[in-house]
């Protein structure tokens with residue numbers, strides 16, 4: 725699967741990235757705090773987060789259940805607004821953007837991959853991948869070419885008309901990866917993307933995402949408990965009780981040197 729990417733696919737992805745003037749910028753969080761209010765109880769989910777996430781890297785956020793991983797991804801992905809602090813994504817201060825601008829920003833710059841795939845059950849693989857492109861001005865012929873290229877890139881050209889219910893878990897996640905990359909985002913956020921997969925399928929999905937990151941210079945930020953994801957990461961951010969405890973950079977390079 726991971727070795728079937730044709731050269732044309734890479735060329736098209738790169739071309740569209742260049743057309744968008746896709747310069748890579750770090751994700752920066754400064755003194756970010758987020759507290760959920762549950763009835764009368766305040767639940768601090770993120771406390772004084774100061775962080776720089778390098779572009780064009782595989783970054784994993786690790787920590788125990790309830791430590792704030794999903795909240796952190798949601799804040800970076802402009803799904804959740806922090807109560808305080810500053811968040812910079814693709815050079816934009818997202819905290820001060822209006823809701824309409826945020827939706828547009830998300831659609832143009834970000835891709836999302838979820839633990840439970842979050843595909844539309846009534847749509848085929850083709851239609852699920854096409855869906856985010858319908859929100860852009862891409863002409864129909866170009867859209868078709870792009871969806872076919874993405875299906876090919878994730879090894880599912882022969883499953884274009886299958887609905888999610890007619891696919892295996894690994895195949896569903898491959899559709900979700902193709903959908904996340906459809907609009908040529910600078911940044912893909914993946915919340916526990918291998919949690920519902922067996923370790924063999926999980927390894928294939930990680931390899932596919934790594935290849936996409938290396939070939940197309942997309943930044944990937946994961947939350948994950950999966951040692952396979954951690955083993956493949958460039959940088960690891962450790963979070964506990966809403967606070968960053970430590971950050972390890974260039975994990976694989978260190979291993980290579982050791």
Ligand SMILES: Nc1ncnc2c1ncn2[C@@H]1O[C@H](COP(=O)(O)OP(=O)(O)OP(=O)(O)O)[C@@H](O)[C@H]1O
Pocket residue numbers: 760761762767768769787788789790791792793794795796947
């Ligand atoms: N919508 C919400 N309302 C109230 N509290 C919430 C909400 N979402 C998350 N929390 C709380 O915020 C904290 C962080 O939750 P979060 O989902 O970010 O953790 P997590 O590290 O992703 O955990 P897991 O590994 O189980 O997915 C937890 O204490 C959680 O109970």
Ligand SMILES: [Mg+2]
Pocket residue numbers: 793794795915947
């Ligand atoms: Mg979570």
